[in-house]
Amino acid sequence: MASTDKSANPETGKEVPPPKASYGDTPPPPPPPKAVDLFAVDVALRFLVFAASLTSVLVMVTSKQTVFRGPIPLKAKFDHSPALIYFVVALSVAGLYGILTTLASLSVIWKPIFSTKFLLHFAFWDVLILGLVASATGTAGGVAYIGYKGNEHLQWNKVCSIFDKYCKHLAGSLATSLFASVLLVLLVWLSTFSLHKKIPK
Amino acid sequence: MASTDKSANPETGKEVPPPKASYGDTPPPPPPPKAVDLFAVDVALRFLVFAASLTSVLVMVTSKQTVFRGPIPLKAKFDHSPALIYFVVALSVAGLYGILTTLASLSVIWKPIFSTKFLLHFAFWDVLILGLVASATGTAGGVAYIGYKGNEHLQWNKVCSIFDKYCKHLAGSLATSLFASVLLVLLVWLSTFSLHKKIPK
Numbered sequence: 001m002a003s004t005d006k007s008a009n010p011e012t013g014k015e016v017p018p019p020k021a022s023y024g025d026t027p028p029p030p031p032p033p034k035a036v037d038l039f040a041v042d043v044a045l046r047f048l049v050f051a052a053s054l055t056s057v058l059v060m061v062t063s064k065q066t067v068f069r070g071p072i073p074l075k076a077k078f079d080h081s082p083a084l085i086y087f088v089v090a091l092s093v094a095g096l097y098g099i100l101t102t103l104a105s106l107s108v109i110w111k112p113i114f115s116t117k118f119l120l121h122f123a124f125w126d127v128l129i130l131g132l133v134a135s136a137t138g139t140a141g142g143v144a145y146i147g148y149k150g151n152e153h154l155q156w157n158k159v160c161s162i163f164d165k166y167c168k169h170l171a172g173s174l175a176t177s178l179f180a181s182v183l184l185v186l187l188v189w190l191s192t193f194s195l196h197k198k199i200p201k
Numbered sequence: 202m203a204s205t206d207k208s209a210n211p212e213t214g215k216e217v218p219p220p221k222a223s224y225g226d227t228p229p230p231p232p233p234p235k236a237v238d239l240f241a242v243d244v245a246l247r248f249l250v251f252a253a254s255l256t257s258v259l260v261m262v263t264s265k266q267t268v269f270r271g272p273i274p275l276k277a278k279f280d281h282s283p284a285l286i287y288f289v290v291a292l293s294v295a296g297l298y299g300i301l302t303t304l305a306s307l308s309v310i311w312k313p314i315f316s317t318k319f320l321l322h323f324a325f326w327d328v329l330i331l332g333l334v335a336s337a338t339g340t341a342g343g344v345a346y347i348g349y350k351g352n353e354h355l356q357w358n359k360v361c362s363i364f365d366k367y368c369k370h371l372a373g374s375l376a377t378s379l380f381a382s383v384l385l386v387l388l389v390w391l392s393t394f395s396l397h398k399k400i401p402k
Contacts, residue, residue: 120394134339135338135382138335141339142340142341146284146344153276153277189324195396
């Protein structure tokens, strides 16, 4: 019987990990380091969502421009358009959500026992925030496009030829929020994939 | 030993399901009827996504209106606005996706063995289509809101006071696409929840 006991090396007396040949009888427990790795990616993506949302809001809020043409100075500000107000509110919510879930995801790395519950809740909320950010990006993008190109049929004039700096801010803010949307899609994919990995084959 | 064999009824000779008392030793296999029930909900939701997207596209495409004011008749059509063209394309894609995945989900009810793989793929694609539909709803909504309220600061006049029928079509189409977005969120939730249910506790 002693020859089959492979948990101790007879030469050094130290314990060695069980060899791969013993895998046939009982399945090995799911490796916890891999789960932590995925949560490290999760934390990184969530922090990027926070950073992208914050950047997007800051660039949008600082997009004021005043142009002097004719007797009255022309002003452009994000809160002149309800679409851009909605954009700022939505991205602020996404930023807050990003930093809160970064902390939540870090807590899972410390206590991996709740990882399954957290994955489910993350996936649920990520989808909602994705809907919010995607619709806000669309709303602001639609309005910004009219500002850039105008619409002849409806006689809405382009305004980006006058407010060049303002429109550059808008474009930067929109690009960042599109990036945040992509990150949120990746986060839902990661949560779903992690849940899928936990299902025994 | 014969008294412990509970798989056959000694009176009728027919097989009976194992009683609940035998659950203690070996965990029972996951009940397939429940999985099929969830897929029935899945099929229903997917068909609703198809129906909502198709309705939304049809209402938008039939939103033509010609108004006779002054010498030249004024026309309003959805393809006068790039935002609404994007909306029609996105909702068409969602409708096609809806009907294709309805069939795929039906196939899982017939052959439940692939249910886990399908759940994962459904969740992956549903998230993408949700992003598409949410952004399209936002884009069209942002433009429609300017048409309804106008924007003084940018001197974009409201057009819904002239094109009343056209704007009613837009509103109906937007409400339906918002409904489709909600359905897609529910679908991702359902897939994630079903995957979560398959993880042994």
